[in-house]
Amino acid sequence: MATINGCWFDVNLTRYGGRVTLPGYDPADFPPFAVTVDLVVLTLRGGELHVLLVERGAEPWRGHWALPGGFVRPDEGLDAAAERELAEETGVHDVPGHLEQLASYGDPGRDPRMRVVSVAYLALAPDLPEPRAGTDAAQAAWVPVVRAQREALAFDHARILADGLERARAKLEYSSLATAFCGPEFTIGDLRRVYEAVWGATLDPRNFHRKLTGVPGLLVDTGRTRTEGRGRPATVYRRGDVTTLHPPLTRD
Amino acid sequence: MATINGCWFDVNLTRYGGRVTLPGYDPADFPPFAVTVDLVVLTLRGGELHVLLVERGAEPWRGHWALPGGFVRPDEGLDAAAERELAEETGVHDVPGHLEQLASYGDPGRDPRMRVVSVAYLALAPDLPEPRAGTDAAQAAWVPVVRAQREALAFDHARILADGLERARAKLEYSSLATAFCGPEFTIGDLRRVYEAVWGATLDPRNFHRKLTGVPGLLVDTGRTRTEGRGRPATVYRRGDVTTLHPPLTRD
DNA sequence: TCAATAGTGTCTGTAAGACAGTATTGT
DNA sequence: ACAATACTGTCTTACAGACACTATTGA
Structure with a gap:
């Protein structure tokens, strides 16, 4: 039985080599992915729709704006990871508003370093204070959506933002x-x-x-x-x- | 730089030990997950709505009905994995109809063996032939939806099925x-x-x-x-x- | 007083729901 | 002939969109 510790990797390394997955799969034969949550956080500031972005401090896409996000921890659910990231990135505990899963994005090559599947969440919040800068050099800011859409966002975040906006617009209808x-x-x-x-x-x-x-x-x-x-x-x-x-x- | 081969595991093993993920993350520090696609395949047979289910041949949930699905391969996208699984499970190449991402499910403990994130897809198809049995002992069958909802489906598949049905019902409206x-x-x-x-x-x-x-x-x-x-x-x-x-x- | 925002009343066109009635088939 | 399904027309009610009008504030 696989467990969440160092030994775990060796088990999968030996079993995964050259094997093709088939129906009747055994999760011990899995090809491993990184799983992250990315957030489309929308708010209204001065009558204009804004989205929370962070400026990347490391390659790839260094210096580009990106959606905030991070890894899902081994012991937390997807929703919990999104809530935690939302609180961390906005600097506000128990952010009021709305949080729902948007979609998942997992094209091979969307992150040049390795295989990452990102579960995107859509958050709607009342006007919040200016976000604090991240613990690394990257800064965070509320950016008007119209400007964010003109920027060259990191990874496939332009598409995630577009999907989030469309979801928000559609859900307001009903x-x-x-x-x-x-x-x-x-x-x-x-x-x-x-x-x-x-x-x-x-x-x-x-x-x-x-x-x-x-x-x-x-x-x-x-x-x-x-x-x-x-x-x-x-x-x-x-x-x-x-x-x-x-x-x-x-x-x- | 991490690459998709055996060496890759060692890199992560050494870097992952005991570390807590933080903003300014580096994907080399990731906690690994298995990523699967699960399919809610709906069709009409004799005027009644049916869903494609497979009977599990292995523990856990041996003998229970489950949604068809399988691992995402290292070199394929999520949509491509869903299309491949759909063709494999129905036994039909280029299944006509509709296929869209539904949602992702990743609660810790949803699979007792290890951490699995499943990206669920909703497929709507015209009446297809009886599915072939899987390569292992598990059988596949079209099951009336009302009966499937009374069954004790494996894992969290009852919720995925419910979400898929609600999505289908809602999308018919508009x-x-x-x-x-x-x-x-x-x-x-x-x-x-x-x-x-x-x-x-x-x-x-x-x-x-x-x-x-x-x-x-x-x-x-x-x-x-x-x-x-x-x-x-x-x-x-x-x-x-x-x-x-x-x-x-x-x-x- | 004037400008601005909140809230009410009224008219008109369009569309949904109900259902009578016609058209075209198999039995 | 009769039952069954496809399709058309009409009536009523409800609501969206347009907009005149009243209410209540700050400047």
Whole structure:
């Protein structure tokens, strides 16, 4: 029986040599991979959608921007690894918002050094403080998404970012995911600005208001109001139990 | 620089001992995982939704049904591994239909022998011949989905199956995915029976017909008709270029 | 007062769901 | 003839999109 220690490698080395995997496989015959999690962390800063990027301090892709991420540890699950990395990279414990698995990327050659399968996660968070620099020389920063898409991101991270953006845009249509970009309390206007930033479109405030307040159970009225700058104070809501929009909002 | 050969293991053995991964990671410091693909292959047989399962011939979970799958080879991508496994397990080369990544599952302990990350794929195929038995003693079979869900599937395959079914059900709402269950030519009635089998609901044939024929570019009229049993012959269609249903079909 | 934002009311076009009715086959 | 399936037309209701209008604040 294989165990997680040094001896383990020798077992696999001897068994793996020249063998072709077949149905009825035995995991002791496995070709080993590195498994990492990469994070697409989106937030709203100043009405503009931003993504968390780190600047690579080592080859390959030294000096290029990359999605934050790291190895899955031997004793932790994929979701737990994503949560840990999210806390580490943002510098915030128990990051509020939303975290879900996006997809896995494992083309041979995506990392020139060795075979790496990366499980990408999508995180949506309210405006967080400026990220601290990593423990090595690499710096971390919130980068406007439109600028990130023009950069030459490391590895296949441009595609992962594109997939994450598309997932976020699609899920806003039929879910209450927009609230993940806000704090625990928010106004209808806050939500509308989320949609406008993520979709890159302008929405009619009046129809948007009627639509969202018309879904029973979606929003809970706190009874309080909030005034920001000019204009009539807005009703403050909390998340309700209902998380699906039926019928969905459309982005044409 | 690590390379894919025997020497490679020694490199990792020495570097991995006792080290904790940190940001600014180096893939040479990786904790190794086995990476597999598991397949949720759905098809329609006799108007009922079936899933392809294999009976395990070895411990653990010997004698239990499991989703087909196998190791990703060192030189192939994840999608390629899924395509290869699909062809191997069904016994059909170039399986028609649809294949997409579903999600990845990597809880520690999901395989008691060692750490395995499985990248699950969802495949939709027209009715295929009875699968051949595997090269080992394990047998493969099309199992009605309702029965598969009552079985104690191996590992975490019950959850993977549930996720695959939910993905298929959701995607039927807003895509032309139902055509993946049919051959290259099909009738509106064929498509309706796909929806009814996957959703487990009955649909109004008249509104369904009007809805699907009303989406421009979705269906291409071959000009021919097909008669099955009693009733007026149905127009035969092929897939069109349009693959999204706007607005979507609803399953309430 | 004016500008800005929040929220309500109303109209119109479109589409979903229900279902009557016609068309074309096998038995 | 009758049953079964394919397809068409029509009616009602609901909702999206457009936009006039009222409400409440800061400057």
